[in-house]
Amino acid sequence: MEGCPRNREIGPKLFDLIPQGRKWYQEDKNNIDQEKKLELRLGPPGGDEEDRSAMKKKNNNYTETRNIKMESEDKSFQGFNSNHFSSSNKTSQKRTAPGPVVGWPPVRSFRKNLASTSSSKLGNESSHGGQINKSNDDGEKQVEPKREGMFVKINMDGVPIGRKVDLNAYNSYEQLSFAVDKLFRGLLAAQRESSGSEGEEKPIIGLLDGKGEFTLTYEDNEGDKMLVGDVPWQMFVSSVKRLRVIKSSEISSALTFGCSSKQEKMRH
Amino acid sequence: MTEEEEDSSAKMSEDVKRYLKLDTRSSAAATSEPPCSSSSSASALANNKSRNFKSFEPPCPDHVLENVLENVLQFLTSRCDRNAVSLVCRSWWRVEAQTRFEVFIGNCYSLSPLRLTHRFTRVRSLVLKGKPRFADFNLMPRNWGAQFAPWVAATAKAYPWLEKVHLKRMFVTDDDLALLAESFPGFKELTLVCCEGFGTSGIAVVANKCRQLKVLDLLESEVTDDEVDWLSCFPASETHLESLSFDCVESPINFKALEELVVRSPFLKKLRTNRFVSLEVLHRLMVRAPQLTSLGTGSFSPENVLQGEQEPDYAAAFRACKSISCLSGFRDLTPEYLPAISPVCANLTSLNFSYANISPDMLKPIIRNCHNIRVFWALDSICDEGLQAVAATCKELRELRVFPFDPREDSEGPISGVGLQAISEGCRKLESILYFCQRMTNGAVTAMSENCPQLTVFRLCIMGRHRPDHVTGKPMDVGFGAIVKNCKKLTRLAVSGLLTDEAFSYIGEYGKLIRTLSVAFAGNSDRALRYVLEGCPKLQKLEIRDSPFGDVGLRSGMHRYCNMRFVWLSSCVLSRGGCREVAHALPNVVVEVFGSDDDDDDDTVTGDYVETLYLYRSLDGPRKDAPKFVTIL
Numbered sequence: 001m002e003g004c005p006r007n008r009e010i011g012p013k014l015f016d017l018i019p020q021g022r023k024w025y026q027e028d029k030n031n032i033d034q035e036k037k038l039e040l041r042l043g044p045p046g047g048d049e050e051d052r053s054a055m056k057k058k059n060n061n062y063t064e065t066r067n068i069k070m071e072s073e074d075k076s077f078q079g080f081n082s083n084h085f086s087s088s089n090k091t092s093q094k095r096t097a098p099g100p101v102v103g104w105p106p107v108r109s110f111r112k113n114l115a116s117t118s119s120s121k122l123g124n125e126s127s128h129g130g131q132i133n134k135s136n137d138d139g140e141k142q143v144e145p146k147r148e149g150m151f152v153k154i155n156m157d158g159v160p161i162g163r164k165v166d167l168n169a170y171n172s173y174e175q176l177s178f179a180v181d182k183l184f185r186g187l188l189a190a191q192r193e194s195s196g197s198e199g200e201e202k203p204i205i206g207l208l209d210g211k212g213e214f215t216l217t218y219e220d221n222e223g224d225k226m227l228v229g230d231v232p233w234q235m236f237v238s239s240v241k242r243l244r245v246i247k248s249s250e251i252s253s254a255l256t257f258g259c260s261s262k263q264e265k266m267r268h
Numbered sequence: 269m270t271e272e273e274e275d276s277s278a279k280m281s282e283d284v285k286r287y288l289k290l291d292t293r294s295s296a297a298a299t300s301e302p303p304c305s306s307s308s309s310a311s312a313l314a315n316n317k318s319r320n321f322k323s324f325e326p327p328c329p330d331h332v333l334e335n336v337l338e339n340v341l342q343f344l345t346s347r348c349d350r351n352a353v354s355l356v357c358r359s360w361w362r363v364e365a366q367t368r369f370e371v372f373i374g375n376c377y378s379l380s381p382l383r384l385t386h387r388f389t390r391v392r393s394l395v396l397k398g399k400p401r402f403a404d405f406n407l408m409p410r411n412w413g414a415q416f417a418p419w420v421a422a423t424a425k426a427y428p429w430l431e432k433v434h435l436k437r438m439f440v441t442d443d444d445l446a447l448l449a450e451s452f453p454g455f456k457e458l459t460l461v462c463c464e465g466f467g468t469s470g471i472a473v474v475a476n477k478c479r480q481l482k483v484l485d486l487l488e489s490e491v492t493d494d495e496v497d498w499l500s501c502f503p504a505s506e507t508h509l510e511s512l513s514f515d516c517v518e519s520p521i522n523f524k525a526l527e528e529l530v531v532r533s534p535f536l537k538k539l540r541t542n543r544f545v546s547l548e549v550l551h552r553l554m555v556r557a558p559q560l561t562s563l564g565t566g567s568f569s570p571e572n573v574l575q576g577e578q579e580p581d582y583a584a585a586f587r588a589c590k591s592i593s594c595l596s597g598f599r600d601l602t603p604e605y606l607p608a609i610s611p612v613c614a615n616l617t618s619l620n621f622s623y624a625n626i627s628p629d630m631l632k633p634i635i636r637n638c639h640n641i642r643v644f645w646a647l648d649s650i651c652d653e654g655l656q657a658v659a660a661t662c663k664e665l666r667e668l669r670v671f672p673f674d675p676r677e678d679s680e681g682p683i684s685g686v687g688l689q690a691i692s693e694g695c696r697k698l699e700s701i702l703y704f705c706q707r708m709t710n711g712a713v714t715a716m717s718e719n720c721p722q723l724t725v726f727r728l729c730i731m732g733r734h735r736p737d738h739v740t741g742k743p744m745d746v747g748f749g750a751i752v753k754n755c756k757k758l759t760r761l762a763v764s765g766l767l768t769d770e771a772f773s774y775i776g777e778y779g780k781l782i783r784t785l786s787v788a789f790a791g792n793s794d795r796a797l798r799y800v801l802e803g804c805p806k807l808q809k810l811e812i813r814d815s816p817f818g819d820v821g822l823r824s825g826m827h828r829y830c831n832m833r834f835v836w837l838s839s840c841v842l843s844r845g846g847c848r849e850v851a852h853a854l855p856n857v858v859v860e861v862f863g864s865d866d867d868d869d870d871d872t873v874t875g876d877y878v879e880t881l882y883l884y885r886s887l888d889g890p891r892k893d894a895p896k897f898v899t900i901l
Contacts, residue, residue, distance in 0.1 A: 103405030103813075104788065105704060105731040107675040108488065110516065114623065114647065114673055 102151065150237065154180065156245035159187045167237050173229050177207045180216060180245060207245065215248045334363050341367045366390060373397065374833050376414055376438065377858065380888040381422030393432035394423065400836050400882065402811050403437060404462060407838055407880070409862065411895050416440040424451035432457040439463070442470030449477035457483035467492035468519060476501040485513040493519035500525040509533040513540035515564045515597060520544045530557045540564025543599035546571040547582060554585040563589070565597030568605060582608035596620035603630055613637035620645040622671050628653035636661050645669040648683045648704065655687030659694025669702040677732050681706025692716035700725035707738040708765060713747030717754035726751050727762035733789040736766040743767055749774035762786035772796035776803020784809040797821030801828050811836040819846025826850060829857045834884040842878040850883065851901035858890050859883045859901040
């Protein structure tokens with residue numbers, strides 16, 4: 001099978017726990033790596049990262065001979081924003097379908113829906129060498145969406161870095177909730193550590209039932225802020241404009257005050 | 269122009285007319301006299317019929333020199349040559365400015381429209397490019413800019429005899445098109461490539477008002493459907509149309525109007541229809557325009573499937589179009605009808621199958637007759653086998669583009685290094701290649717570098733990010749290294765797959781002619797960026813995404829940015845401070861910083877992290893039309 005770079009890359013990271021003058025957020029990344037390694041995954045190995053700013057972390061302590069299909073790894077970034085990178089990279093999504101990255105592969109939008117429009121015209125071939133016959137589940141004929149997936153912004157209280165999620169990649173609130181946890185768990189822990197409290201990672205649960213520390217809310221196309229989970233999934237997807245993970249204790253104020261509460265949150 | 273300048277230029281033109289003996293070959297010579305008859309506006313060089321031999325004073329030596337220069341310079345069409353000429357001295361600068369009829373502006377923000385109209389006074393043709401290429405892939409928020417409006421407003425006043433406008437990646441509104449149609453009575457050619465912001469109503473105005481129109485080409489542009497029957501808006505008389513391309517227009521058209529238009533357009537050579545044109549309609553068009561040289565075949569699918577004799581004889585229609593050398597379209601191909609194009613295959617120089625799901629077995633009988641093909645675009649549905657067939661026959665191939673039928677990262681991928689190698693062995697004259705695949709080997713890429721020394725454009729897109737050579741597991745460094753080393757004419761390179769800093773060291777060492785470089789998900793460190801910025805003296809356009817390059821790398825190119833058209837770095841590791849440093853050090857460079865969204869949201873801005881950096885040189889400082897989400901440092 002073709003190399004699964006991301007998968008293998010995680011293995012050697014295990015040996016990088018000894019900080020070599022690296023900053024705390026590097027270690028944090030390693031913790032996340034370990035956890036990732038132990039997680040059960042639903043998708044095929046080497047699931048993609050959904051966030052387009054996710055970067056490959058490379059570590060040049062390792063030579064290429066280590067694994068046959070290993071990717072080389074480079075050293076940690078000197079740059080200012082390793083924080084962003086380590087966090088964003090390691091909170092990648094693992095889903096059943098590979099996560100799309102914005103603008104990749106670099107094919108213009110009008111070339112993207114060929115699979116759905118051409119599938120009805122079969123040639124004489126039906127073998128693999130024949131025409132490619134893909135049944136595209138999006139079922140849209142000749143619609144050329146501007147975006148590959150349906151990316152909406154998601155912010156979390158206490159985390160300055162906002163993210164984006166592709167709602168088309170999920171089919172249920174549970175999946176979304178799971179994704180939110182993956183996305184923000186590391187970032188939240190990083191934030192907490194920097195403000196002095198323990199940086200230990202805790203899963204973000206109870207987003208939908210109000211029982212967790214955080215609750216997932218959204219703003220719909222009319223500007224109203226609502227709790228996630230009340231309407232059928234498809235209805236939600238068609239009306240949601242952005243998502244927000246707020247502290248459960250602040251639910252009432254967040255939802256009633258609308259814009260002003262949003263601004264309050266922005267001042268973190 | 270000041271009175272003084274007007275006088276002297278009027279005088280100069282008179283003198284030029286006197287000295288002129290030969291018929292000129294001015295590249296933008298007007299066939300009809302421009303409406304303004306003042307000699308300062310008319311191109312005196314083209315107007316040699318009306319010499320004025322009235323009495324005159326002997327011209328002073330300066331004017332003599334300038335007159336001679338004007339005569340000579342009219343033969344210079346290359347803008348590089350013209351730029352060089354304009355640097356000789358002030359006098360040459362002035363004369364060159366007055367004899368430049370075609371202006372090319374690679375970045376609409378590199379100067380203001382006012383500067384254009386002040387310097388060049390006799391422009392007939394304007395090429396203007398706006399957004400950088402990565403905007404095509406949703407990496408740039410909407411409403412970023414590149415509006416045509418200020419340009420059309422300025423040129424409408426300054427160049428009433430403007431004939432040609434060619435725009436790429438600009439935002440053009442219907443109002444802009446209306447102003448264009450009204451302001452330029454002699455307008456001849458409109459080409460809009462990858463543009464947006466307008467609809468069929470804007471096109472209708474152009475069709476209706478530009479009575480001299482020869483070329484109306486809408487290529488890969490987004491055209492909103494205003495439900496206007498724009499084809500009926502062409503004047504009822506015979507037209508001057510030579511080229512009409514609307515294959516990107518995603519709205520139904522009036523077939524009858526198109527047919528009638530074709531009938532009254534005797535000069536029509538290129539017709540590229542959209543996917544709403546069925547085979548039946550295409551047939552009617554072809555029968556009425558057998559002189560076509562370039563045909564966009566629309567859907568290539570019948571509206572109704574008739575039995576036997578009742579069906580139009582499509583092959584006969586193709587046979588009748590003896591001049592067809594370029595075929596495209598096939599937007600919704602019904603495979604049984606593909607053989608109809610066989611009669612024109614031997615004459616084809618360009619074939620675009622890139623919208624058609626064509627299997628190797630469908631391709632082979634067609635391609636084996638296409639000995640003269642120079643440009644071939646297809647989907648990867650043709651598989652390595654199809655590419656082998658191309659390699660076996662198309663010995664004259666210069667440009668190959670293979671697009672993915674299924675453009676996702678982890679799909680199967682029917683083409684590979686096998687196809688690439690076959691092409692390299694069969695098509696030795698290859699100059700340009702764009703190849704999307706899921707897996708590749710250094711061996712195949714190296715083979716191409718050795719077999720195709722004429723390559724000027726090498727763009728390989730291995731769709732899975734960070735994919736190594738799938739046979740050896742090694743990075744793709746060696747393959748791309750071979751390309752830059754062996755292809756000594758290479759001017760454009762796009763890299764992909766797993767790449768370390770080593771690949772970039774090769775690029776810097778050997779890529780001495782590279783003007784455009786595209787990088788995505790590659791490299792290990794700032795050294796890679798430094799290799800390129802220090803090593804490639806001709807680099808003009810650098811576009812990088814999702815690679816670990818930071819402030820140090822950015823800094824290493826300070827000496828180059830004033831000589832480059834633009835640099836794009838998105839989702840790298842840049843800080844605001846680092847970008848600001850560049851902005852402060854280079855006052856002639858505009859440094860824009862923005863995120864991927866067009867709403868002004870400071871949630872996602874962490875203060876220092878830079879999502880996208882776009883810098884470019886500019887003569888007129890930062891633009892005034894930057895939207896809120898763009899910060900100019």
